[in-house]
Amino acid sequence: MKKTCLTIVLSAVITFGMTAEEHKTDTDMNENPFFTEYATPFAVPPFDKIRIEHYKPAFLRGMEEHKKEIDAIIKNTASPDFENTIVALDRCGRLFRNVSSVFYGLNSANTSGEMQTLNRELSPLTSKHSDDIMLNKKLFDKVKYVYERRNDANLNREQRKLLEETYKDFVRNGANLSEEKQNRLRELNSRISLLQLTFGQNMLKETNDFRLIIDKREDLSGLPPSLINVAADEAKAAGMEGKWIFTLHNPSIMPFLQFSDKRELREKIFLGYLNRGNNNNDADNKETVKQLVGLRLEKARLMGYDNYASFALENRMAKNEKNVYKLLDDVWAPALAKAKEEAADLQAVMTKEGIAGELKGWDWRYYNEKVKKEKYDIDENEIRPYFKLENVLEGLFYVVKRLYNISFTELKDIPKPHGEAMAFECKNADGSHRGVLYMDFFPRASKRGGAWCGTYRTQTYKDGKRVSPVVTIVCNFTKPSAGLPALLSIDEAETMFHEFGHALHNFFKDVHYYGVSSVPRDFVELPSQVMEHWVLEPEVLKVYANHYQTGEIIPEALVRKIDSSSKYGQGFATAEYLQASFLDMDYHVLKEIPKSFDIPTFESKSMNSRNALSQIPPRYRTTYFNHTMGGGYTAGYYSYMWSEVLDADAFEAFKETGDIFDAKTAEKFRDFILTPGSIDDATDMYKNFRGKEPGIEPLLKNRGLVFEN
Numbered sequence: 001m002k003k004t005c006l007t008i009v010l011s012a013v014i015t016f017g018m019t020a021e022e023h024k025t026d027t028d029m030n031e032n033p034f035f036t037e038y039a040t041p042f043a044v045p046p047f048d049k050i051r052i053e054h055y056k057p058a059f060l061r062g063m064e065e066h067k068k069e070i071d072a073i074i075k076n077t078a079s080p081d082f083e084n085t086i087v088a089l090d091r092c093g094r095l096f097r098n099v100s101s102v103f104y105g106l107n108s109a110n111t112s113g114e115m116q117t118l119n120r121e122l123s124p125l126t127s128k129h130s131d132d133i134m135l136n137k138k139l140f141d142k143v144k145y146v147y148e149r150r151n152d153a154n155l156n157r158e159q160r161k162l163l164e165e166t167y168k169d170f171v172r173n174g175a176n177l178s179e180e181k182q183n184r185l186r187e188l189n190s191r192i193s194l195l196q197l198t199f200g201q202n203m204l205k206e207t208n209d210f211r212l213i214i215d216k217r218e219d220l221s222g223l224p225p226s227l228i229n230v231a232a233d234e235a236k237a238a239g240m241e242g243k244w245i246f247t248l249h250n251p252s253i254m255p256f257l258q259f260s261d262k263r264e265l266r267e268k269i270f271l272g273y274l275n276r277g278n279n280n281n282d283a284d285n286k287e288t289v290k291q292l293v294g295l296r297l298e299k300a301r302l303m304g305y306d307n308y309a310s311f312a313l314e315n316r317m318a319k320n321e322k323n324v325y326k327l328l329d330d331v332w333a334p335a336l337a338k339a340k341e342e343a344a345d346l347q348a349v350m351t352k353e354g355i356a357g358e359l360k361g362w363d364w365r366y367y368n369e370k371v372k373k374e375k376y377d378i379d380e381n382e383i384r385p386y387f388k389l390e391n392v393l394e395g396l397f398y399v400v401k402r403l404y405n406i407s408f409t410e411l412k413d414i415p416k417p418h419g420e421a422m423a424f425e426c427k428n429a430d431g432s433h434r435g436v437l438y439m440d441f442f443p444r445a446s447k448r449g450g451a452w453c454g455t456y457r458t459q460t461y462k463d464g465k466r467v468s469p470v471v472t473i474v475c476n477f478t479k480p481s482a483g484l485p486a487l488l489s490i491d492e493a494e495t496m497f498h499e500f501g502h503a504l505h506n507f508f509k510d511v512h513y514y515g516v517s518s519v520p521r522d523f524v525e526l527p528s529q530v531m532e533h534w535v536l537e538p539e540v541l542k543v544y545a546n547h548y549q550t551g552e553i554i555p556e557a558l559v560r561k562i563d564s565s566s567k568y569g570q571g572f573a574t575a576e577y578l579q580a581s582f583l584d585m586d587y588h589v590l591k592e593i594p595k596s597f598d599i600p601t602f603e604s605k606s607m608n609s610r611n612a613l614s615q616i617p618p619r620y621r622t623t624y625f626n627h628t629m630g631g632g633y634t635a636g637y638y639s640y641m642w643s644e645v646l647d648a649d650a651f652e653a654f655k656e657t658g659d660i661f662d663a664k665t666a667e668k669f670r671d672f673i674l675t676p677g678s679i680d681d682a683t684d685m686y687k688n689f690r691g692k693e694p695g696i697e698p699l700l701k702n703r704g705l706v707f708e709n
Contacts (some may be wrong), residue, residue: 028387034058052538062096134173222261229482270362326446331379334705376565389486395544443476453502525643567704579618648698
């Protein structure tokens with residue numbers, strides 16, 4: 001995601017309005033934390049000492065050092081070989097890597113106006129820096145020389161994969177293009193990078209700017225006390241004590257839509273959510289999307305592909321757009337049928353209550369809750385008291401202890417990326433250190449929406465010794481308020497387990513080179529999604545689902561209700577996800593940009609062509625679809641469904657043993673899925689674990705989209 005030597009750096013310095021001499025003295029070496037080894041527990045970044053003024057000099061020096069290391073590889077007069085070219089290239093850029101991991105990690109989790117401005121300044125520089133490496137002919141000639149002699153090099157499996165991936169990276173980044181085309185590629189990369197950044201900043205602004213302010217207590221009808229208390233805290237913080245503020249952050253808007261009896265207020269907040277980036281203001285994203293889609297298509301064509309999806313999918317498990325659409329289509333038909341059944345249920349209740357007219361998008365979650373209560377006698381407000389955040393975390397630690405025999409101990413005296421974050425040491429069975437984990441749970445204006453897992457240091461080896469990872473999980477969960485602890489929804493509990501699966505992938509990965517560290521995009525969600533299966537297992541619920549007031553273990557009758565109702569609403573959930581996946585693909589399979597490229601019209605055509613229900617918009621509409629327009633999951637949002645085929649089948653492997661904690665199955669999953677990085681082909685990794693190709697049937701059963709015999 002973040003791209004990663006002297007004449008070029010001087011030009012970067014001029015861009016920042018600094019002379020070379022100013023660059024040397026701007027921040028004293030002993031004062032800038034990035035310029036020395038981290039003298040912190042487990043060598044984590046010294047977050048408490050890093051200030052905004054440290055980043056720019058560290059980026060500049062990091063790029064300068066990186067270029068010098070590249071220069072040394074090029075000037076080496078020895079015949080190019082695996083060690084002096086491929087390994088040397090993989091190892092260089094340490095300072096640039098260190099500052100990038102901290103800056104971009106914090107820019108997502110705790111940004112500021114200053115950080116966003118600096119990010120816009122850095123974007124063209126880091127894009128140029130990456131291109132200067134990947135388009136360096138002399139460097140590529142050395143890489144190519146080693147690659148063409150790979151069969152004579154006596155390389156082990158990991159080394160051979162690093163060599164192959166390094167060569168492919170150069171080719172896919174334009175090393176074989178003519179000088180004229182390389183120059184255009186540089187322009188495209190720089191503009192795409194800046195537009196993706198602009199999209200994300202606009203989305204954050206639009207999310208933070210909307211507030212539904214309520215000043216009459218009767219307008220809170222139906223809302224749970226915990227949500228009302230958080231809204232009161234929001235209002236008090238905004239200087240409006242005595243009122244209530246609801247926002248577009250998920251812990252606020254989703255329960256509001258689920259429980260508010262005030263239909264006109266549900267409509268107002270729903271439309272505010274749907275129209276982010278589509279308000280014809282200074283944060284409107286429609287023009288940004290137009291430019292992005294066009295520039296990505298031009299880049300793909302420059303690289304010799306018909307469309308951007310073909311370019312993006314080449315290195316993934318799916319391989320091509322035909323395979324992606326087949327998967328999405330196979331699930332779409334039963335999902336749409338199920339969604340129509342659900343819509344009829346909701347419409348019936350709505351009509352019964354005397355509400356005239358057709359079911360709308362802002363009615364779905366509200367009446368879905370009522371139908372579930374009527375059908376299954378279950379209410380989310382009855383469940384939440386058993387899902388106190390600290391208890392869910394305890395249950396999560398219990399599961400990974402049983403599966404992989406690792407433990408997590410809280411670290412108090414350690415620098416943290418934010419004051420609200422918690423830190424833990426991950427330990428092996430023998431008590432030895434495996435890594436550090438940060439967890440940051442609650443929403444704030446400085447944090448982007450959603451949940452994610454990243455690293456401040458990825459696992460590798462140095463001088464033959466394992467370098468342990470520093471991993472971070474960032475979420476936007478329901479806050480504690482007014483004497484109430486943070487009580488999670490089932491969805492939030494599943495999110496915690498999901499992101500922890502990514503963390504486990506980072507903790508167990510055991511590779512010697514950065515270049516074989518990352519797995520394909522449509523494989524990366526397997527380790528996370530498989531963890532969700534343990535959340536509601538009765539054996540696990542008995543461990544952690546204790547009432548926050550009484551300590552009572554969740555009653556078996558309530559567990560049965562949760563289980564029996566778990567598949568209700570999957571038509572909606574699956575349809576909204578698939579619509580976003582279709583939308584992502586539809587933009588990126590374009591072979592030419594329409595003359596009249598109207599974004600709302602394109603989106604409507606994408607949905608209407610599949611007979612989507614008007615009450616179910618895509619999970620992410622175009623103007624706030626950061627997964628694809630912000631980069632990362634471009635032509636790749638389908639990956640969650642692709643990985644779900646794998647994770648549903650993988651959990652079957654545990655169930656088939658009769659023990660969801662079966663030690664041998666867990667060991668195989670760890671050895672074949674979590675440990676190898678990308679040393680092995682992703683398809684081979686799965687078959688090594690499962691012994692066969694995965695099928696789609698477990699996914700359809702898990703989502704209740706087929707009838708079980």
